[in-house]
Amino acid sequence: MFSLFKAPEARTATIIAGSHDIEFTVEPGMTLLNAALASGIDWPHKCKVGSCGTCRCQVVSGAIKPYMDFSYVLTPGQLNNGYALACQSELKSDITVRVKLRHKERQNEQS
């Protein structure tokens, strides 16, 4: 109950990306996608309004606060496997996700 009166905290998101993970901060009120983009991560996205599914990611651990019902865009299989739309998700805790990043990050990982 007293958590209602606590100021929202910044959270940490970790992307599992091959040999080394990528960490970035998600400020309160910010979506996972916008936080990633603000951190210079080229997270795949297109519409940013939750209709195309391009920004989908798999939440491996931690909890998100979804803005919307993902079942219009994600398949039942994806939902059962913990997929979420990054453009429509705030963080309730620190999280770890899997996402297919675009070319830039993959190049960075290899270098």
Added chain:
Amino acid sequence: MKLFVNARYLIVPVSSLVTILGIFLGGPLAWTGVVFFAVYTVIDTLTKDIRWRAEKDANGESFGVKQFQYLVMYIMLPVFIALQLVLAWRVFQYTSDVAIAPDSLGGVTYSSGISLVNFVGATLSAALWAGLGIIYGHELSHNRKEGFLVSRLIMALSGASHFTYAHVYNHHLDLGHESDPATAPRGRNVYAHTWLSHAGQSKFSYDLERRKLANQGKSSFSLSNRWLLGYLYSLPSIFLFVWAGGLVGLGALLVVWIIANFLLEALNFMGHYGLIRAASEPVEHRHSWDNDNIFTSWFFIEIGRQGDHHVRGETYFWELDDVGAPNYGIGYFSLFVLTLIPPLFRRYVAKLLDDWDENYASDEEVAIARQFKTVGIRS
């Protein structure tokens, strides 16, 4: 600066309240909403060459206050309900043959009873301003918290609750492509577009629900079906007007809904008329028309900055800016008048579309535009 930036978007809320007051006071004042519409059309036309971009402070932050703007948008729901209530009250007075005479309520003198002419004025006033609910229904459709439900309820007052889902899941995804009913192809007029777009978006919204419920193993004929639920949200309006005036009441509500939906679809029509997006192309600034003269921008809470809105759909209206999208060069009110006369509108947009084909379109989009020209449709 902060006060100015936030207060300038209050034209519709204030005008809506005055329109409600006009219907309440009765007599010729019942026409207030219609007069506003005419006056604003003149102002919009006179200010067509004045533009005002979104201001930012030294840190690049907008002066818009989110809490205030959202409060205003939420308050518009009870305002639009009040608009229907005051019209229903006039329907009751008209159908009950209440004598036309001055009366007083809390020291305010109003006309009890209403003539046929002023009843028509009250209905048209309510219809035009109910139609402007779209600008709030639209903005809130992009807020996935409580705002989404408020958007649905505002649109339900005009029998168009399907809009909220169709706008986000269909229009934003399929914009400029034939699979988007809200995009008007070259050669279509605004009257045909109203019906085609309304029916197409409603069908999309139904199919969306059906697919989702099938995935969940649920029946389409249940209250889990949000397409169905959206239309049920409109039932209180129907009950209210039938109770107030039987068939006359139903007729008045029908006029409100037809005009409100016509305005909604006219905005869709103007937003993307004749623009083409090849299926392989992402949505870019070139796939929307901007209408961003000063009066249109402030009155329509920047909904005319379609180019920026469709690329940054998550952006609040007060942060939208000029992004170099194709531009009609006039505001929504002026353009709306042109759309009412289809040959005039097509003549006006012909050169603009030629320019778009030459300077904005991709090769694939030019090829599609050429197909229209081959069958005699230039604009």
